[in-house]
Amino acid sequence: MNSKLLKIGAIGTLVGVTAFTGMHYFGCGSKPIKPFTPIEDEIKKPKTPQKVGIIGSGNWGSAIAKIVGANALKNPDFFVEEVKQYVYEEEFEGRKLTEIINEDHMNKKYLPGIELPENIVADPDLISTVKDADLLIFVLPHQFVPRILGTIKGKLKKGVRAITLIKGVNFIDNKLVLISELIEKELECEVCSLMGANVANEVAQEQYCETSIGYKNVETGVLFWKLFNTENFEVRIVNDVKGPEICGALKNVVAIGAGFCDGVEEYGGNTKAAIMRVGLMEMKQFAQMYYPSVQTETFFESCGVGDLITTCFGGRNRKCAEAFVRTKKSWEEIEKDLLKGQKLQGTGTAIEVYEILKNDNVIDKFPLFKTIYKIVQGKLDPEDIVRYDQLD
Numbered sequence: 001m002n003s004k005l006l007k008i009g010a011i012g013t014l015v016g017v018t019a020f021t022g023m024h025y026f027g028c029g030s031k032p033i034k035p036f037t038p039i040e041d042e043i044k045k046p047k048t049p050q051k052v053g054i055i056g057s058g059n060w061g062s063a064i065a066k067i068v069g070a071n072a073l074k075n076p077d078f079f080v081e082e083v084k085q086y087v088y089e090e091e092f093e094g095r096k097l098t099e100i101i102n103e104d105h106m107n108k109k110y111l112p113g114i115e116l117p118e119n120i121v122a123d124p125d126l127i128s129t130v131k132d133a134d135l136l137i138f139v140l141p142h143q144f145v146p147r148i149l150g151t152i153k154g155k156l157k158k159g160v161r162a163i164t165l166i167k168g169v170n171f172i173d174n175k176l177v178l179i180s181e182l183i184e185k186e187l188e189c190e191v192c193s194l195m196g197a198n199v200a201n202e203v204a205q206e207q208y209c210e211t212s213i214g215y216k217n218v219e220t221g222v223l224f225w226k227l228f229n230t231e232n233f234e235v236r237i238v239n240d241v242k243g244p245e246i247c248g249a250l251k252n253v254v255a256i257g258a259g260f261c262d263g264v265e266e267y268g269g270n271t272k273a274a275i276m277r278v279g280l281m282e283m284k285q286f287a288q289m290y291y292p293s294v295q296t297e298t299f300f301e302s303c304g305v306g307d308l309i310t311t312c313f314g315g316r317n318r319k320c321a322e323a324f325v326r327t328k329k330s331w332e333e334i335e336k337d338l339l340k341g342q343k344l345q346g347t348g349t350a351i352e353v354y355e356i357l358k359n360d361n362v363i364d365k366f367p368l369f370k371t372i373y374k375i376v377q378g379k380l381d382p383e384d385i386v387r388y389d390q391l392d
């Protein structure tokens with residue numbers, strides 16, 4: 001990875017956007033602010049150090065705990081040292097997972113081999129994890145979110161702010177509902193999003209990468225930047241919460257299509273590139289159809305094209321979809337065999353997205369999403385992935 005080149009590019013962009021966002025800490029009217037990297041020395045300290053709570057402790061939850069724990073330790077004026085992490089309790093190798101994390105400082109089930117900072121405290125009690133938190137990080141498979149929100153509703157500190165790292169959407173009462181919308185409605189709090197080209201194991205190994213934080217109020221976006229940004233995990237912030245979130249969910253569907261492509265002998269890199277290009281177009285069309293405020297720039301950030309590329313080459317969705325073609329096993333068996341307790345998100349999202357589009361009578365405008373859904377359901381063959389525009 002030529003990180004030097006990337007950094008020179010980032011500095012150039014910074015010089016450009018600093019002029020544009022010169023007033024970013026003072027507010028700048030209703031016009032969206034272009035994506036930018038905050039200037040560390042200009043970041044205002046919060047009145048009191050903020051207590052952080054993490055909800056989720058899977059593969060990504062653990063990788064992010066490593067970053068957040070280290071940044072909390074490094075910035076005592078901004079954050080309380082102890083960071084609690086809600087862990088869905090289970091036994092692993094004859095011990096409780098919370099005990100393993102707190103004694104060995106490693107999540108041996110979901111992120112083996114990576115040391116966690118000692119200020120990360122695993123807690124099997126959801127309420128005790130969140131009740132004193134000023135900043136809440138949601139990082140768990142999207143199917144568990146409604147139950148979690150029901151449990152913590154009404155039990156949080158006044159003024160709590162949240163960020164979602166969850167790549168998924170909900171289909172509730174025949175309507176598309178984003179995770180950020182669900183959190184905002186249930187908890188009545190401000191919500192940001194963090195999405196990017198971030199395969200958890202690579203982030204945890206401190207390989208250089210970028211990510212995007214979507215914010216509504218710039219002060220909150222900048223505070224979360226401080227919590228997540230590191231030398232090897234470079235965050236840019238975008239004045240668009242929903243755009244990154246929709247990209248994060250939909251790229252999982254395209255990744256399933258890319259995996260189908262990898263599983264069919266006759267298809268190679270060019271074929272996969274075609275699926276990715278059309279997938280990106282459908283992602284943008286979907287996002288802007290449902291949320292016209294989603295900005296075109298968002299698709300050129302790490303959360304857009306960056307994440308699409310990494311996920312179609314190195315992600316779990318891609319891997320499982322390839323295995324679906326090659327082994328002919330069920331999705332449940334593949335998830336169990338290949339992911340060892342981690343959760344496959346793209347198949348569920350392919351179904352949810354299809355139901356939303358079908359319900360709104362616009363499914364024919366999304367031929368690739370429709371074809372991926374049908375292959376997931378066994379109604380079309382994987383070879384049909386390239387015939388997305390010729391099928392009913």
Ligand SMILES: NC(=O)c1ccc[n+]([C@@H]2O[C@H](COP(=O)([O-])OP(=O)(O)OC[C@H]3O[C@@H](n4cnc5c(N)ncnc54)[C@H](O)[C@@H]3O)[C@@H](O)[C@H]2O)c1
Nearest residue numbers: 057058059060061088139140141144166167199200342343
């Ligand atoms: N893993 C990655 O590389 C990666 C990177 C970026 C974003 N994401 C996204 O982050 C989110 C979380 O993914 P992850 O990789 O941390 O999780 P994961 O796939 O490792 O999922 C397993 C997690 O689910 C928990 N769980 C199982 N049953 C549960 C239940 N009934 N209630 C509550 N929790 C339960 C497990 O304890 C574990 O923490 C997903 O939306 C994913 O798309 C993942």
Ligand SMILES: O=P(O)(O)OC[C@H](O)CO
Nearest residue numbers: 196197198199315316317
């Ligand atoms: O492994 P996947 O397919 O869930 O993708 C992981 C990340 O979302 C890549 O950014």
